[in-house]
Amino acid sequence: MSTASPTLPVTDLRSAIARLQTFADEYIETDVTVDPEAELSGVYRHVGAAGTVQRPTRRGPAMMFNSIKGHPDFRVLIGLLCSRQRVARLLDVPAQALGQHLLQAVQHAVAPRLIEDAQPACQQVVHRAEDPGFDLRRLLPAPTNTPEDAGPYFTMGLAYAADPETGAHDVTIHRLCVQGKDEISMYFVPGRHLDQFRIKAEQAGKALPITISIGVDPAIEIATCFEPPTTPLGFDELSIAGGLRGKAVELVRAVSVDARAIAHAEVVIEGELVPDYRVKEDQNTGTGKAMPEFPGYTGEAKPAVPVIKVKAVPHRHQPILQTCIGSSDEHTNLAGIPTEASILGMTEKALPGFVLNVHCPSPGTGKYMAVLQVRKRSANDEGRQRQAALLAFAAFSELKHVFLVDEDVDPFDLSDVIWAMTTRYQADVDTIMIPGVRCHPLDPSQDPAFSPSIRGHGISCKTIYDCTVPFDLKDRFQRSRFMDVDVARFVPGFRD
Missing domain, CATH: 3.40.1670.10 (UbiD C-terminal domain-like)
Known part of the structure; x- marks a missing residue:
């Protein structure tokens, strides 16, 4: 497999895009204005979603939409990790060795570190909830995947919070639906570690400070998707990303809550999970549906989900909002490659x-x-x-x-x-x-x-x-054996 130039290291989302641009088949852009409400995902379903998405679909390049209806200051990227080959190119390893590579990163984890930067990249512009006219719905171009979604969703947001008792951190990706000008619902599959933190805080009658980092080094997104037993409660998956890159993920203090965010993120949503407060996930649409999930079906809207009260939204200049289709190959790679590493680790020990x-x-x-x-x-x-x-x-x-x-x-x-x-x-x-x-x-x-x-x-x-x-x-099940030849002699440039 060919790899990109070593002069283009991947350290954040923008350098990841630059890496992909060195290949002819990994990245495309459009300047045609697109509606984030169903149209954007409808386009990418044909261009490159693959996975369990409704047919016809195909595996194609990552796609940048440069003109978003109603959001002139934002671009939206979709499909960054929608092919195994693309993940491999972004992590500098052969596609078939990704599981072993991630396992090595687990075994050589590097803990994240807090930096005290006067103005980190993710805080070049800051919008606060108390600002006149603050409204998430007008500020961020969160897409809906289909016309029947419960609302706009952030599908590639890395939720980061601390255990209120121990201080241990955890990062995961969750279903985040915009419910109002400063409220986002957060669906937890039972057993998720962040939900354990939320429950502890709620039992103490306290809010849980949390940040949602969007648009980061793809190594962080992959590492985030590890689950137990590889990453038990209290294990910070950002340390796996540190192992993948050989250096610590840099964090910064949030501007409005007592929490930390990824320093090079394109966008950060800061807020608090409010104790004893629930909303109906589809309260604004009444569709009964949430959004397309990885099995290929639209999940049902939950009758009562916890809520993040948003306090601030810092972001970079000319920010890029990253998104994915829940049933695309992007989810397969995010979930599947860490699973491969976990299984390899478990079986190798035994x-x-x-x-x-x-x-x-x-x-x-x-x-x-x-x-x-x-x-x-x-x-x-x-x-x-x-x-x-x-x-x-x-x-x-x-x-x-x-x-x-x-x-x-x-x-x-x-x-x-x-x-x-x-x-x-x-x-x-x-x-x-x-x-x-x-x-x-x-x-x-x-x-x-x-x-x-x-x-x-x-x-x-x-x-x-x-x-x-x-x-x-075994001697009765030998595959037919062919002569080893140099095919490039006959077909110049040929690669298996």
């Missing part, structure tokens, strides 16, 4: 050298499906492939299906995986079902209405598909 690689592909949403490539080195390794699958389920609770393949099958080529399933799998002996296990609430099939075997919403039957050859039969 079964050293056995699992060669892991892929969480787009059709599996980055969360629900993993392909594990294993190497059986002796008869004693027979059966360990299924143990590896069980470890994967333990490492990532939202995982639903695991496919096991041999070392001669490319886990990143789903055609090759299905070939292995066709020729190395018998359903009656190679399907292992584990019913009644908690999984993920956004999968609509995980509901008693879908199957009477499911006791409650979010419970699933987890399944292992063992598409590996039994060790004692």
Whole structure:
């Protein structure tokens, strides 16, 4: 894989864009005015969203909209991480080595550091809630993905807050809907660490100070999406981004609340999660829908979600608002690559050298499906492939299906995986079902209405598909071997 010039290091969103511009196929711009209300996402659905988005769609370049209806001072970027190759180019590693690369960053984490800069990049312009005419809806071009969304959403906002008891920090991406001139609702999937911080503060009758950083170094966005057990409660995922870049992520003090923000962010929203205050997520539209989520369906609007009371919005000069489509490949990469690293870490500790690689592909949403490539080195390794699958389920609770393949099958080529399933799998002996296990609430099939075997919403039957050859039969399953040749002699410039 070709890489960009080493003279263009990636340190923030703007340098990431500059990196992509060194490639012919990774970035495009348009000066045509676009409406952030459904039209912007409608355009990108065709240009490059891919993932579980409604067809027709395709995997394409990141796209910058330079003219946003109603917001002349902003540009909007979408699809920055919408291809695995693009992520690899931004992190300077081969696409198939991303999982191992992220695992190394976890093992060599670098804690973030607070800087005392008189005017950090993210605070070049500051809007305060008490300013006359302050209104989030007019200030920031938060898009709606579809005409039936509950409202405008920030989909690439990195929420950062501290445990009110211990001071430990956590950063995650959440569903953030603009509800009014200074209010944003925040949906938490049960168990998220920031929600634990919010609950602690609420039980003490206190607000939780929080910042939302938008438009940062993509290494931070990827690192943010790690989950337990790799990152237990109290583990600051920004330290993984530090490990990826080999230097600490720089933070600054918020201008209006007792919290910290990412210093080079394009936009920061500062506020407080208000105790004992909830709103209906679709209170302004009544659609019953929230926004498109990663499984490819629009999530239901929640009847009562916590609220951030916004205190200030600092941003850069000529800011870029970054967004994504929830069901695009951008989510697959954000969720799936850290999952690959987590599974590799767990299996390597228990079964050293056995699992060669892991892929969480787009059709599996980055969360629900993993392909594990294993190497059986002796008869004693027979059966360990299924143990590896069980470890994967333990490492990532939202995982639903695991496919096991041999070392001669490319886990990143789903055609090759299905070939292995066709020729190395018998359903009656190679399907292992584990019913009644908690999984993920956004999968609509995980509901008693879908199957009477499911006791409650979010419970699933987890399944292992063992598409590996039994060790004692490996000599009967050798792929046809071709001559190694220098293809470039015949097709100049050819690359595999």
